[in-house]
Amino acid sequence: MGLTKTTQDLRRDLKSAALAxxxxxxxxxxxxxxxxxxxxxxxxxxxxxxxxxxxxLNGYAEEVKDGRILRADME
Known part of the structure; x- marks a missing residue:
């Protein structure tokens, strides 16, 4: 199963913060x-x-990638 857009965004944000x-x-x-x-x-x-x-932060990004951390959609 692929990651939702919000979870993909979370991973991207974590990796971006780590790079910064x-x-x-x-x-x-x-x-x-x-x-x-x-x-x-x-x-x-x-x-x-x-x-x-x-x-x-990179570790958290890997957990997101593995599906162990998810971001819930805010609706």
Whole structure:
């Protein structure tokens, strides 16, 4: 059975949000390299958090794909 449009939209939204977090992490890393070691270390902790959250969203997207998470139609 295929996914409903609303569930497909949910999966797309989750993957999009995960990609935005990954992009933000890359941008932070590029900017943090210009600063000293202490600032880079602090940024790396935040970057790791962004990666963890992106992985979580990608995991949810896979659960949507597998049909374990569904979005109900709002009517």
């Amino acid at each position: 977090l990954e992009d933000a992490a890359q941008d932070m890393f590029r900017m943090a390299k210009q600063y000293g070691d202490a600032e880079l270390l602090a940024a790396m902790q935040k970057i790791e958090t962004l990666h963890v959250e992106a992985d979580r």
